[in-house]
Amino acid sequence: MTDLKSRFTGVFTALVTPFRDGTIDFDAFDALVERQLEAGVAGLVPVGTTGEAATLSDDEAEALIARTVALAKGRALVMAGAGANDTKKAVDKVRRAEKAGADAVLVVTPYYNKPPQSGLIAHYGAVASATTLPIMLYSVPGRCGVEIAPETCATLAGRHSNIVAIKEAGGSAARVTALRLACGPDFIIHSGDDGLTLPFLSLGAIGVTSVVANVAPDVMVAMVDAFQNGDTHKALKLHELVAELTDGMFIESNPGPVKAALAISNLAGPEMRLPMVPVSDANRERLAGILGRYASAASNFQEMR
Template sequence: MTDLTERFRGIFTALITPFKDGAIDYAAYDALVERQIEAGVAGLVPVGTTGEAATLSDDEAEALIARTVRLAAGRVLVMAGAGANDTKKTVEKVQRAEAAGADALLIVTPYYNKPTQAGLAAHYKAAASATRLPVMLYSVPGRCGVEIEPETCATLMKACPNIVAIKEAGGAPERITRLRAAAGDALIIHSGDDGLALPFLSLGAIGVTSVVANVAPREMVGLVNAFRKGDTATALKLHELIAELTDGMFIESNPGPVKAALALSNLAGPEMRLPMVPVSDANRDRLAGILGRFNSAASAFQEIR
């Protein structure tokens, strides 16, 4: 197993971007980052979907990446979001993220355009050729309308040695087997769906790019670590412990629910940038109940342990 593979193993938190009165709340962000590192995550993902990258300016995105690198101080890998639906803009984002000190890049499939597989291949080749950093492809058809076919992934890995990984967020565990068959076991695979973390790990994924970890980093880290040690019973218990919380994080479009949960936990505010708005009052109340049950169950689990 290569050192690079080991660096991608574990929980990578898809960080929110907290806002206050329209601006980035850096104090809250710094505290969130430190909480993640203390919980034992392997990586941090600033400026992704959960970080509301679509409504961040290029300067804000670069500043957040540089800040995350500085806060991490080499303790965890920083994989910066660097995608757009315009290849030229994606290349610019890639170059700015590298200049900001990122360790790796997460590049989403172009949204809205719905390119063919040939278009995806050309897009990713251009982006990967613009950087020396390791690249994780990001296939999320629910948001982008197109997914990266396993054969396209294999072709890209052969053409671009720095394309080494994929975040698979299509909700289909069988995709893992198809990806491994096409690209081989050198392909690093992350689950992009918290609720599928355990089945993905059992099929060959080595990590999770996690939304839930914003709220429950220790439990997510514990799940992956238990599985890695062969303690599948504990991994299953942790999967079941976070199940309702995981469902709750997606009762409205991400990151509305996770921001609401963090606000209920007094860790960050619920503010979002239009066209995203905070969750409804009814869903906020529902999340409060879910969070209360999760906290009680997590405390009981730790006492048993």
């Protein structure tokens, strides 16, 4: 478990999927991944929520996972999004991710169905039995309408040795303590909310699955590293540096704002797949201002490192 925890420690970037004229822009994707690797992120998360997994075909998702694995070349752990609200489909997605070479899978709670906790136990049990890959549970009640109870998490971890982690995106730092008390200190916890990364780390989480890292991977890596190295003052300064940018990533539904920010920065296009659409003109202008202020503040970043 110690080695596994070390592999899940740090910043995991929830990668966007760039599109051009309705198809995946692989050239832009490759450049985005390389930028993340150069910044020293610990993990890459293709085909998650930020990657618009809901509107990707199975073949597109598998191709993106395989491409991420090939680009990473072992420099970062590849944790593929592999959730569905149909258990049979989730099992198939996990198997496809394993076939594509993923190191781990991120499996969101079934959305729309709103299963009871017993349903979550059965669902995740079927997924865990279908793969040998490490599984990170993903609790995001704001999108899925159901939260994984700490006791449910403990049951799953006790029954399935490959259920090793959770991405907690319920917006409450208190959940970290509840999960640690239920599951024990060796169970891996990631923050699923960029703005809560620092308080989550202070309570025992060991990493973040990050949206804002698409735009500012170096700062996110430096912040988490600073905290883990005991420099809480520096970690707080870096948290404050990226705070407005973090808020900006959620002025509309993810991944609209982060795609707009990448487009403003000439890193990828803003195109999305329906029913998602690019951010409003007013919010794009607002994001441009945020990025400008961030760039100015980050000019001192090298000194802070």
